[in-house]
Amino acid sequence: MSKVDHLRNVPIFTDxxxxxxxxxxxxxxxxxxxxxxxxxxxxxxxxxFFIITGGAVKVTRLSDDGREVILAILGESDFFGEMSxxxxxxxxxxxxxxxxxxxxxxxxxxxxxxxESYPKIAIALLEELAIRLRKSDQQIESLSxxxxxxxIGITIVRLAEELGTIKQGHVTxxxxxxxxxxxxxxxxxxxxVSRTLKLLEDKALVKRDNRDxxxxxxxxxxxxxx
Amino acid sequence: MSKVDHLRNVPIFTDxxxxxxxxxxxxxxxxxxxxxxxxxxxxxxxxxFFIITGGAVKVTRLSDDGREVILAILGESDFFGEMSxxxxxxxxxxxxxxxxxxxxxxxxxxxxxxxESYPKIAIALLEELAIRLRKSDQQIESLSxxxxxxxIGITIVRLAEELGTIKQGHVTxxxxxxxxxxxxxxxxxxxxVSRTLKLLEDKALVKRDNRDxxxxxxxxxxxxxx
DNA sequence: TGAACTCTGTGACATTCGTCACAACAGGTT
DNA sequence: AACCTGTTGTGACGAATGTCACAGAGTTCA
Numbered sequence: 001m002s003k004v005d006h007l008r009n010v011p012i013f014t015d016x017x018x019x020x021x022x023x024x025x026x027x028x029x030x031x032x033x034x035x036x037x038x039x040x041x042x043x044x045x046x047x048x049f050f051i052i053t054g055g056a057v058k059v060t061r062l063s064d065d066g067r068e069v070i071l072a073i074l075g076e077s078d079f080f081g082e083m084s085x086x087x088x089x090x091x092x093x094x095x096x097x098x099x100x101x102x103x104x105x106x107x108x109x110x111x112x113x114x115x116e117s118y119p120k121i122a123i124a125l126l127e128e129l130a131i132r133l134r135k136s137d138q139q140i141e142s143l144s145x146x147x148x149x150x151x152i153g154i155t156i157v158r159l160a161e162e163l164g165t166i167k168q169g170h171v172t173x174x175x176x177x178x179x180x181x182x183x184x185x186x187x188x189x190x191x192x193v194s195r196t197l198k199l200l201e202d203k204a205l206v207k208r209d210n211r212d213x214x215x216x217x218x219x220x221x222x223x224x225x226x
Numbered sequence: 227m228s229k230v231d232h233l234r235n236v237p238i239f240t241d242x243x244x245x246x247x248x249x250x251x252x253x254x255x256x257x258x259x260x261x262x263x264x265x266x267x268x269x270x271x272x273x274x275f276f277i278i279t280g281g282a283v284k285v286t287r288l289s290d291d292g293r294e295v296i297l298a299i300l301g302e303s304d305f306f307g308e309m310s311x312x313x314x315x316x317x318x319x320x321x322x323x324x325x326x327x328x329x330x331x332x333x334x335x336x337x338x339x340x341x342e343s344y345p346k347i348a349i350a351l352l353e354e355l356a357i358r359l360r361k362s363d364q365q366i367e368s369l370s371x372x373x374x375x376x377x378i379g380i381t382i383v384r385l386a387e388e389l390g391t392i393k394q395g396h397v398t399x400x401x402x403x404x405x406x407x408x409x410x411x412x413x414x415x416x417x418x419v420s421r422t423l424k425l426l427e428d429k430a431l432v433k434r435d436n437r438d439x440x441x442x443x444x445x446x447x448x449x450x451x452x
Numbered sequence: 453t454g455a456a457c458t459c460t461g462t463g464a465c466a467t468t469c470g471t472c473a474c475a476a477c478a479g480g481t482t
Numbered sequence: 483a484a485c486c487t488g489t490t491g492t493g494a495c496g497a498a499t500g501t502c503a504c505a506g507a508g509t510t511c512a
Contacts, residue, residue, distance in 0.1 A: 178488090178489070178490090179489075179490065180489085190489095190490085191490095191491085191492080193490095194490060194491055194492080195491080195492080197490095198491080198492095
């Protein structure tokens with residue numbers, strides 16, 4: 001798959017013509033990362049924009065005592081790095097490759113040039129940030145009001161929407177993240193995730209085997225947790 | 227103060243010339259709201275962009291059982307309503323006037339025209355959304371990792387930065403929001419806020435009289451809670 | 453001045469959930 | 483197989499904090 005093909009799948013670039021895409025693609029540099037490799041450190045200045053062309057990364061924040069919060073898990077055609085390019089602040093989050101991952105990168109100045117030259121990109125990016133803000137607000141609500149079972153349920157919905165595949169009416173997440181990661185997304189402990197998953201299985205809402213999780217009735221499931 | 231004067235104070239318009247500002251100002255319609263009045267309902271379609279020219283509003287989400295989460299308190303020169311204009315989704319939050327408030331409003335189509343015509347606005351808006359996203363991420367972290375005292379401390383920092391005034395080295399927040407509102411911002415209960423404020427006062431970190439709260443040493447205070 | 457509200461302070465209690473401890477299990481390597 | 487490492491399951495316990503109940507202050511309005 002060519003660079004341009006990858007770009008076409010990215011929401012903020014969909015409105016552009018092939019020739020414009022090609023111009024941008026020319027400026028992008030491919031990079032590869034191994035599983036577990038740090039892609040961006042919290043402290044460093046943000047100077048690069050990244051588009052994921054393969055694999056997955058997790059976006060985290062770390063507290064002083066080393067506990068981590070997972071803000072998002074991003075996969076193919078997602079992008080990141082735009083935040084500190086936009087407001088000039090340092091990074092607010094760490095990015096780690098969750099599995100072997102490939103990226104296309106764009107330098108700060110090329111990225112800002114794009115925004116100036118193609119207002120459509122700026123508007124599409126606004127849209128994307130609005131969506132993310134919305135999700136953040138939802139998560140703040142759920143962390144504030146819900147108990148751990150609810151929060152874990154919502155987290156599973158998020159994961160299913162991001163990573164799941166639909167097969168004869170029910171959604172399957174293959175290769176579910178570790179319980180520790182789910183806990184760090186849901187703002188709870190690993191043990192509570194373990195117990196809650198068992199609970200959900202007892203209630204016949206989900207089925208697990210190995211690293212796969214199947215949600216029997218996704219719509220009612222989502223209904224129940226939001 | 228004229229419309230244009232108000233607009234000049236709004237971050238996303240600062241880069242514009244007076245004549246451009248005047249053109250935009252012409253399209254804006256002033257509105258007034260009483261204390262407690264609903265400005266936007268969660269369910270309604272978003273069709274308007276608002277700039278606050280006086281007073282203050284709170285941005286909230288409500289759960290089914292009526293508990294509320296306060297996502298932000300906005301004051302003069304802040305704006306809202308852009309989210310659902312951008313991504314076309316319905317409102318994600320309610321907006322209520324916290325005190326008598328005045329606004330300038332812009333219709334959906336005029337707002338989008340502005341973005342197309344003045345790329346600088348789009349870029350400044352991107353910056354603003356990036357800042358908000360950053361704050362949301364911080365709050366998600368704090369809700370996930372911190373205990374109630376920390377969260378209340380952080381909430382007080384937020385309030386002080388938004389509403390506080392500096393007087394001979396220490397910051398005073400006049401007219402502190404009710405404990406119930408602080409609780410809804412910090413994701414805790416009203417009673418815990420009451421006890422924690424007393425605790426902070428016992429530790430000689432803050433002083434209260436009536437509705438005013440003074441933070442003796444703002445820098446160390448902020449340090450301690452983030 | 454009272455009366456009616458709204459907000460705040462505080463004790464008692466119940467519950468959720470994080471933490472610790474350890475066992476069971478899986479996958480990979482020798 | 484035996485071993486190691488990383489992951490998951492589960493019981494026991496205690497601390498943090500939400501909830502309930504009510505008293506005391508402070509405000510508003512007649």
